[in-house]
Amino acid sequence: MKFYKIAYIAVGVILLAACILTADKGLSQEDRQVYEQANRMQEEMQEHGFRDLILSEYKVRFFDGDYDYVMNGTEVIREDPVFQTFVGTAYEVEGEYQIVMPTLERFSQMFGILGAAGGLSQGSTSFETAAYGMEEHIATLWHEGFHAYQFTHYEENVLKLAVGLEGEGNPVLTAIDGDTAAVSLFEEGMGLLRTAYYEEDTELKIEILLQYLDKQQERDKLLTQSNTEMDLTAAERYYETIEGTARYMESLAYELQKGTGQMEVYYLGAFTYENGTDKYYSLGMLKCRILSQLTEGWEERFNFSQGIDEFFGETIFMGQLADYDI
Amino acid sequence: MMIIIKNAIRERMRKKEIYVFAALGILLLLLFGGGSTTLQINGVPVTDFSNMFGIMHGMVTVIGCLLALLISLQTIPNEYERRTSHLVWVRGISQTSYHTSLALANFLSGVIAVGILYMALAVYVIGNGETGVLIRMIPAFLILCINIGIISLLTSVLSIKLPAAVSGLIGAIVVIGGLLYGILDTYRSIMGGFTGSLLGMALRVLPDFNQIRAQSAAICKGGSIEWHGILAGLLTIYILSIGLVCLKRKEA
Numbered sequence: 001m002k003f004y005k006i007a008y009i010a011v012g013v014i015l016l017a018a019c020i021l022t023a024d025k026g027l028s029q030e031d032r033q034v035y036e037q038a039n040r041m042q043e044e045m046q047e048h049g050f051r052d053l054i055l056s057e058y059k060v061r062f063f064d065g066d067y068d069y070v071m072n073g074t075e076v077i078r079e080d081p082v083f084q085t086f087v088g089t090a091y092e093v094e095g096e097y098q099i100v101m102p103t104l105e106r107f108s109q110m111f112g113i114l115g116a117a118g119g120l121s122q123g124s125t126s127f128e129t130a131a132y133g134m135e136e137h138i139a140t141l142w143h144e145g146f147h148a149y150q151f152t153h154y155e156e157n158v159l160k161l162a163v164g165l166e167g168e169g170n171p172v173l174t175a176i177d178g179d180t181a182a183v184s185l186f187e188e189g190m191g192l193l194r195t196a197y198y199e200e201d202t203e204l205k206i207e208i209l210l211q212y213l214d215k216q217q218e219r220d221k222l223l224t225q226s227n228t229e230m231d232l233t234a235a236e237r238y239y240e241t242i243e244g245t246a247r248y249m250e251s252l253a254y255e256l257q258k259g260t261g262q263m264e265v266y267y268l269g270a271f272t273y274e275n276g277t278d279k280y281y282s283l284g285m286l287k288c289r290i291l292s293q294l295t296e297g298w299e300e301r302f303n304f305s306q307g308i309d310e311f312f313g314e315t316i317f318m319g320q321l322a323d324y325d326i
Numbered sequence: 327m328m329i330i331i332k333n334a335i336r337e338r339m340r341k342k343e344i345y346v347f348a349a350l351g352i353l354l355l356l357l358f359g360g361g362s363t364t365l366q367i368n369g370v371p372v373t374d375f376s377n378m379f380g381i382m383h384g385m386v387t388v389i390g391c392l393l394a395l396l397i398s399l400q401t402i403p404n405e406y407e408r409r410t411s412h413l414v415w416v417r418g419i420s421q422t423s424y425h426t427s428l429a430l431a432n433f434l435s436g437v438i439a440v441g442i443l444y445m446a447l448a449v450y451v452i453g454n455g456e457t458g459v460l461i462r463m464i465p466a467f468l469i470l471c472i473n474i475g476i477i478s479l480l481t482s483v484l485s486i487k488l489p490a491a492v493s494g495l496i497g498a499i500v501v502i503g504g505l506l507y508g509i510l511d512t513y514r515s516i517m518g519g520f521t522g523s524l525l526g527m528a529l530r531v532l533p534d535f536n537q538i539r540a541q542s543a544a545i546c547k548g549g550s551i552e553w554h555g556i557l558a559g560l561l562t563i564y565i566l567s568i569g570l571v572c573l574k575r576k577e578a
Contacts, residue, residue: 022554065515
């Protein structure tokens, strides 16, 4: 009997020890691969996008629901989380901007929960629930990495673009989304931009873009007249510039991994107007892509001192295109 | 002890509702596997084997857990109600041995019932010519038995002291919570604050049935497994077994 008691206790001790020893898994291999693979794309990304964006300059904080796993090169350190919830952003930690994002496992789970409930429709992502995997997470890492770059190199300019937005983002968006005429003009504008993107004849492309600029001017006028208390167009320019350029980099990272066809399926599929900020991600990205079609290396001239919209308009209107006489 | 276990299993197998439940489960599996359903994910029909097998394996886990709960619920209360227990005491068998035998019988009955469901899954696998998966299903089934063990033991231990309805309710909450463990854990992290802390405390005591299911499915697919979830499941069984030693009925 005594033997059975000792054996029973021993089994418990062994099980407990085995559980403790296997409990702390740290950062998964998949997340390490996401980080490493994203950094391996550096050279190709530089060729296609903003040349002075070096992803490895920014530490990446993978949040697993309990801790942040901070990756810097091959080093991984477990730290208390800077956010107690799942966010994808760039955040200043100890005087430097770092990339904050959920682990791949957590993000995939979030798609399962929130994606099904429609909770991920607010600008956060462009992927379908069942499709989110390593390639998509790498693209997201480049998106958030671009935010870290924006704030590290152009913080002053970015903050100037954000003037008037602090603490009042939602009323501004509510006012914009509530204006049915403005919504309709936005949809028409997106339609023209999409047509321009797929148009191979450059002259025709420019013609369509000029139509778009007219449409946008009409919309800006409408929004300015309909609400004199808030600067609605400034809010739009901010989101379009900051998030649109980041989405552009994200789409480039995705394109490099999955090809142009697959990228167009995800990023340039049928447009549906949604309340909130999501539409500005798509709008800004589309403008960046059209700029890349028309003028190579535009990224080197863009420093966030003006909105992407203004830069886009100037590039087309003022004959700054390198190869075309407008 | 063996006689008690044998008799208890025999009695469990006589329950009609178990067969009805198992038959419904098999029917559901055959419905999915037979291609007579139009189940879709994101507009894409799920017809290929790897997708269908994952769904069916998940179904076996859910139905199996509920079967194990149903089987274990009334064993101990019924024994005391019918005064069968007195026949055991006169033979000098201790309460701990008696309860352990009944709990073991519950577990083995659960394993047999889930095994029947697993056979239906095996038929689907053979039908698709996936003999490699068929072989891997054997260790996968053993892993899945950890879930059955936790539920059988939890319900058995609770039913020593509580009425069947109460232990059934607690068991059902644990089964649902344990199967949704991953989702609840993600919610906990999303919510944070007081609700997050409260959910975090609940998750500390809930067994992670979903993790064990995932490891079982990983074995079937030939993937690597994470031992922590399996070991944590075995530790849960061990901790619950202490209840069999400590909890006693007054009428004994």
